[in-house]
Amino acid sequence: MYQSRSIFHELLGIPAEWSIYRQLHPFSKIIIPLFLSISLFLVNNVLSAIFLFSYVLAIFLLTKIPLKIIKKYLLIVLSLSTFIILSIFMFTPIQEGHVLFKMTLLTLKAEKGTVSWGVLITDKALLKAFVYISRIWIMIFTAITLLGSLSDREIIWGLRSLKVPYSMALALALFFRGVGLFLKDFQIVRDSMMVRGLDVEKGSLLLKFRAYIYSLVPLIVLMIRRSQEISLALESKGISLNAKTRVLYYKMDFKKLDALFILTTVVVLLVTLYFGSSGV
C-alpha cells in the first residue's frame, strides 16, 4: 500500500521508518490513540500509571518514529512538571500522609490569624506528583503516536471511505495544505521585514508584538486571494457542494492486524480501569 508522509514529517521534517503500525488502516490509527486517551482518564494511582505508560511506550516504539521527536516536547514536559510540583508542594500543599520536608517561606499577620506560606512535601504528595507527571508523558506519547503515524492523505481517505461528505473532506484537506502554505508565507513576510531592517529575532518583546501586527495584514490578504482562486477553480470545474463522488483512488482494507491492535488496546483500557480503581 502507498505510504504517504506523516503529519510530523510534513510539519517538522522528521520521517518515520517503515513499521507494522504504519501499515494499519487509518481508522485503527485514529481509534487506538482515542482509546489511549480514554485510558489516561482512568489513571488514578502509581500502578495504573506505570501500566499504561509501558503500553503507550511500546506502541510508540512500534511506530518507529525517531526518538529525537521527544526533544520537541521536552520544554513542555519540563515546564508542566515544574508547575505540577510547585502546585502540589507549594500552592495547594497536601496535608495528608507522612511529612518528609517542611519549610515556611513567608508569614503575614492578618485580621483573623496568620497567613503562612511555604513548602510542604509528604509521601502522598510525592505519589500524586508522580501520577500527574506520568500522565503528561502518556499524553505526549499518545499525541506523537497519532501525528507521527498518520498522514493528512490517510485522514482524507479514511473520511471518504466512511462516506463523509466530499465538501467536509475537501475542507480538511485544504486545512492541511493551508498550514504548509501559510508557514511559508509567514516566513516570507518575516524575511521581507528583516530585509527592510526590522530584526525581529533580536528585537524586544514589543518589537516582536508589532511585527506580528505588520505580518498579519498581508497574511489575511493572501488568504482572501487564495480563497477566491480555489473556490473559483472548484466552481469552474462544476463541483457542487453536495457532490456525491464515490470514486476512491486508493482502497484500504481492514486487516486482522488492525483487529489485533484495537483488541489489545481495549484490553489495556480495561486493565487500566481495574488498576485505577484498585487504590494501590
Place this chain on the structure above:
Amino acid sequence: MSAGKTKITWMHIVSFSLATAISYVLGVVSSIIFPVLGAPGVSALYVAAAIYVPLGIWMGMWGALAGYISCFFLGIWPSGYTPIQSFIWAWADFLEALMPVLFFRLLKVNPDFTLKKPKYAKAMALLIVSGSLLLILGIGVQVAFGQYYGEPFTTFYVYSVYIGTLLAVIGIITSMFAGDPKTWVTYAISGVILASLVSGIWGAGTLTLWNLPPPLPAGLFYIVFTGWVIGDMIVLSTIGTALLVTLTPLIKRTGIYVKGWWS
C-alpha cells in the same frame, strides 16, 4: 423585489479552511514565542485570537469553527494533549469567537470599524486591560485569602474591584468616541471583555478542573485563568482592533463576508 436568501458557497468553505490554517499557524507560533510555562498551548499573547475573533465578526459561525478546529490541532501539536483532552479544551476558542458572532448578529449591528479618533481606540485598550487585571487580581486575593483571613486582603479586594470596574466601564465608554458607537461598544463588550472571560473560564477550567483528565492540578486554575484572560484581552484590544479597522472595509467587498450566521 426582495433579495433571495444567500446560500453557502465554496467561497465560505475554502476561506474557512484557509482561515483555520492561518489561526493554527499563528497559534503554534505564539505558543512557542510567548508561552505560559506550565500550560502548553496557552500563550501570554495568543495572537491567533486576533484572527478568529475578527473572523467571527466577518464570517459568522465559520470564524467560530475556525477557532475551534485550529485550537483542536494546536492541542495535539505542539501542546501534546490527547485527542479527547484537545476536543474538550478547544471549545474555549470556539466560545471566544462565538461571543462577537452572537452580539453582532442578534443586535443586528453592521460592523463599521472606520476609525475617527484613533487615540480613543488606544485608550479603550489600555483602560479595559488594566481595569480587568485589577478586577481579576482583587477577586483572586479575596477568594484565596480575604474570606479566611480578613484584613488587609479585604481592603485590597474592595479597592481593586471598585477601581477595576470603573476603569473597564470608562474603557467601554471611551470606545464610543473612536468611531461608530454601536460597533465599538459591541466589540469592546463582546469581542474583548466577554470573549476573553468566557474562553478563559473554559480554557483554564479544562486544563485544571474538568477535562478527561485535566493535565494540571486544580490549584493552578487561577494562575492559568489570569494569564489566559489578560493575554487575550491585550491581543484582542490591540492586534484584533488593528485588523478590524484595516481589513473590515476590504473584506466586506469580498465573497467571504457573511451577513447572517452561515451565509
